[in-house]
Structure formats: structure tokens, C-alpha cells
Amino acid sequence: GAVVSQHPSWVICKSGTSVKIECRSLDFQATTMFWYRQFPKQSLMLMATSNEGSKATYEQGVEKDKFLINHASLTLSTLTVTSAHPEDSSFYICSATGQGEDNEQFFGPGTRLTVL
């Protein structure tokens, strides 16, 4: 149980275009989803927290107009990188928590974004 999927697993796009990444909880209802960014050989940096039906809460320094997050249902959250540039190239990982109070996050497999 507690499986989280991401789509696509990798994407290459041209500079200036927008890219959408989906995060789905397959077998549970995710009250909260998180989006992380990970640079090579570094730790996970939390970008934003999203709750179903409400606006995402962005971490300090993360541009909310550039990284659009939508959490339309209890099983789906999307991250759209708008007007992507090469410096946005990174590994993006989502996670989800259920109803429990134990803070356990279930992670997706990640999406590798390369902006040319």
C-alpha cells in the first residue's frame, strides 16, 4: 500500500516552454502533498506544501509564479514549471501523507527535468 506515482519520469524541453509534472497517490487519499527539488548529490529541498482544494504554501525563496502547484483532488497534485530555463533542470520529487498523525511521507519515484 501507500504507493505514489509521478509522470513523466523524465522530460526534456526547450527553454521558454512550460512543463507539467503529475503526482498521484494510487491507493490512499493524500490530504497533503509535498514537492521537493533535488540537485545532484544533494539533499531534498522542500519547494511547497499543497493541501487538496487550497492554495499551496511555498517555502521561502521559491517563486510561486514560476512553479505552479495545483492539488485538485485527494489523489492528484501537479507541478507546472512555467517558462522553463536551463537552471530549472533538476530532479523533482513529490510525496504524500495520509490521514495519520505520524508525518510519514510516501515518495514518488521522481521526475528528471532537463531544459535545453
Place this chain on the structure above:
Amino acid sequence: AQSVTQPDIHITVSEGASLELRCNYSYGATPYLFWYVQSPGQGLQLLLKYFSGDTLVQGIKGFEAEFKRSQSSFNLRKPSVHWSDAAEYFCAVGPIQGAQKLVFGQGTRLTINP
């Protein structure tokens, strides 16, 4: 502020040897503590977690961790490593600011010598 420190960036051990990965945290109350493992190009898999109770926690794949409040530590151990244990290991603490957020350590990369 809450923080997690993993002092060892990279550790190399021989297959069959014992392993200990260090994790120290800074937190104002009793934290929830986690160890995750990440294989290259993959997401994170939970190895084990501590919320309360017995300070020695058993996890998957033969790992265990011990919560030591006096030392603000939550070190991960395995008595005998296998080549498949080579990966990146992350320690995490939460909740953060009353929310279900986690703060992650910098990670420790584990290499296994045959």
C-alpha cells in the same frame, strides 16, 4: 530552528561488515525521526521511523536505529551490509512548525566494497 546533520558525506564499507550512519538533530520537543534510502535516480523509501516508545527501532532490510535523546542522535545500523545496500541515506525530522513537513539531512552516500 529544526535541523538535521549527517556528519558523514560518504562512507565505504566492505560487504559483510557492520554499518553505522550517524544522524544528529536539533529540535525543541520530542521529534518524529525517519531514515530514508534513495537509489540512484529513484525516489525515497522509508527504512524506519521513531515516534515514541522503545528507543530501538527495527526497520526493513535488516536496518535498525536507536533514538538517544541525551545525544540528540538517531543513528542507523546494520550488522552485515550487502552490495545492494549501496545507496544514499537520508535522516529526517518532523513535524516542522506544526505542519507535516520534514527537514532532511544532507545525506550519506554508502559505497560497498566487494
